[in-house]
Amino acid sequence: MLAFLGAIALAVLVAVVGYARLKVQFQESADIIRLRHAAYYAALLAEYYERTGTYPFQNDSGPPKWVFIAHEQQLKYTRPGPSYTHDRVAFGEFVRVLEAGLGRPIEERYDPQFAPVNRPNFYTYVWANGRFYFTVHLYGQYPFASRRADDFSGLVITNFIRVGTEGILVDSLLRDSAFLRATKLAPRREAFFIDREEQFLHDSKSRPIPERERVVVQ
Numbered sequence: 001m002l003a004f005l006g007a008i009a010l011a012v013l014v015a016v017v018g019y020a021r022l023k024v025q026f027q028e029s030a031d032i033i034r035l036r037h038a039a040y041y042a043a044l045l046a047e048y049y050e051r052t053g054t055y056p057f058q059n060d061s062g063p064p065k066w067v068f069i070a071h072e073q074q075l076k077y078t079r080p081g082p083s084y085t086h087d088r089v090a091f092g093e094f095v096r097v098l099e100a101g102l103g104r105p106i107e108e109r110y111d112p113q114f115a116p117v118n119r120p121n122f123y124t125y126v127w128a129n130g131r132f133y134f135t136v137h138l139y140g141q142y143p144f145a146s147r148r149a150d151d152f153s154g155l156v157i158t159n160f161i162r163v164g165t166e167g168i169l170v171d172s173l174l175r176d177s178a179f180l181r182a183t184k185l186a187p188r189r190e191a192f193f194i195d196r197e198e199q200f201l202h203d204s205k206s207r208p209i210p211e212r213e214r215v216v217v218q
Contacts, residue, residue, distance in 0.1 A: 027139035029187030037109040057127040064128035088213040092204035131160040
């Protein structure tokens with residue numbers, strides 16, 4: 001009987017360890033995809049600025065503009081949002097603005113994780129106080145990102161850095177050797193991530209663009 005229970009306990013332990021290893025492998029691979037997406041959006045923003053002399057929503061008045069880069073299966077996790085008054089701008093509007101400035105259609109890139117685990121499963125673009133912040137949430141720790149908790153760091157791309165604040169300038173990121181090396185790593189099960197990415201290349205165009213929402217926080 002003891003031998004039987006011991007065998008069951010060992011099997012459970014092996015299953016738990018195996019699951020934990022698979023979880024880590026998924027997140028490490030997902031980070032490579034996330035960093036590639038960071039490079040993709042950073043390049044788009046740099047080109048947009050070169051063509052227009054501005055960044056998306058730079059000339060808009062009112063409170064900070066928040067864009068959640070989340071597809072239809074991720075949107076529910078973007079609520080409630082920041083704890084201050086802001087305008088919630090649909091990602092579809094952000095895409096439309098980028099395309100107008102670039103003069104061509106673009107593809108959409110989303111976090112490969114459908115549901116959040118320890119960190120948000122979406123990216124954000126914020127325009128506030130004369131600068132933008134494009135944030136990608138990562139599992140691992142990187143020299144170009146800020147550690148926020150165990151198994152959670154944030155890569156904040158911006159056009160301006162104040163002393164004591166986190167972030168990396170968009171042009172600096174695109175030249176950062178550690179960042180570029182990280183984007184060229186090969187994820188495990190790359191075909192899985194490519195297939196998941198291709199499901200949502202034009203997700204925001206599959207439905208009408210919602211009106212901006214003023215979220216007032218007292």
